Structure formats: structure tokens, C-alpha cells
Amino acid sequence: DLTITLTEQQGVVRIPIAEAAERIRSEGALAFKFFNPQFTLVAEAKPVEPRLVVEQATRLVFEDDELRLQATLNYTIDRAGVFQFQLTVPADVVIDDVQCPQMKEYNFDEQMRVLTISLLEKTQGQVSVTVTGHRDYEAGVDAGEITLPTLVPQGVERETGAIYVFAKEAIEVVTNEEGLEAAQPRTAAARPSGTLQRLVIHRRALGGVF
DSSP: OEEEEEEEEESEEEEOGGGSOGGGOOTTOOEEEESSSOOEEEEEEEEOOOEEEEEEEEEEEEOSSEEEEEEEEEEEEEEEEEEEEEEEOOTTOEEEEEEOTTEEEEEEETTTTEEEEEEEEEEEEEEEEEEEEEEEOOTTTSOSOOOOOOOEESSOSEEEEEEEEEEOTTSOOOOOGGGOSSEEEEOOOOOOTTOSSEEEEEEEEOSSOO
16 A cells, blocks of 8 residues: 655645546545646655554563563554564563464564564554563662663554562562653552562553653
């Protein structure tokens, strides 16, 4: 599919497509009328660009020797299909696995810190991706402020979601609300049944990236 953009227009006026000759009417067509042969009409045709909106839920779990990450990204793709997604991965995060029903393969460029998820075919609609990873962390030794690692989707128009932080009872996690960007804290929900960790904080993105 193509989209048409008028870059220059002189001596012509646009008219409803219903006023054009029936033989040239078509869906999405533009019609113009001129009153003098000395007119200018310049148009540029480009492929329709896909629009991506994503909702991301990130689960971070502080263990004794590592910080585990699980991110579920629910993409909505319209206007045009895509063959792949790309995510920026924070430094020191190791990608353990990627799951997606429409995935062909994934590749992680450690130098550029970019995770590329290739799909089986050009895809529109709803696509869910789950990425798991970890970062080395030693409780009681790695003290100080830690920036919570979250994946950053590339090429998306809008991103919303939440970050859930869990920790063992023996590990104290204190959040710095003044350091939040494009997010706000929410009241912690009850601890999920069957888990050994406790929910520390729940953050909801207001828009853009975390």
C-alpha cells in the first residue's frame, strides 16, 4: 500500500471524488479540477508506515545472586505489517529466552545492545512477546542505588505498562520516587499466591518509555 502526500499545488482545486468521471473513481483516490493548463501539481508516494503501540509488563525479582527479569510486551500493529521487532536491552542484562507464537528466530547484538525478533511473515494485529533475562546481583554486597532494568521497544508510537518489583523477605528494596521518569507509583497489590517473594512496588508508565 502507498500513501500520497502533495508537496506542491498551484492553479488546481481539490474536488470530491464523486464529481470525477466514474471510470476513474476508486477508493482512496484524490480528484482535482483546473481552469488553466498552466498549473502545478506535485505528489510524493511512499509506502504506508506501520503504527506500533505496545503495553509492557515487566516483572523484576531480586534474588540472592541475581536480578531476574521477565517482560511481556503486547504489540498492536496497524496500517501496515512488520517483519520484526527491535528492543534496546540495558547494559549487563543477559537475555535467557524469547517466546512469541509468530516468531521465526531472535538475535541479540551484545555490542549494540539490540534484541531483534524476526517474525514468520509480515504481521499486523496483536502480537505478544515474552523476554526473560537476568543481571548479576549479590545481595548485601551490591549496595547503593540501582536503576531498574527495562527493555525499550524501538519504533513504537506509544508505550504504556507497569513494572512489578519482588524481593525475598530478607532483602530490603527502597524505591526513590523522585527518580521516576514518565511513571508514577501505584498501591501495591496483594502478593500472588504460591510465590516466595513479596510485591514491593507497582509502577505504571504514563506514556513514552520507562
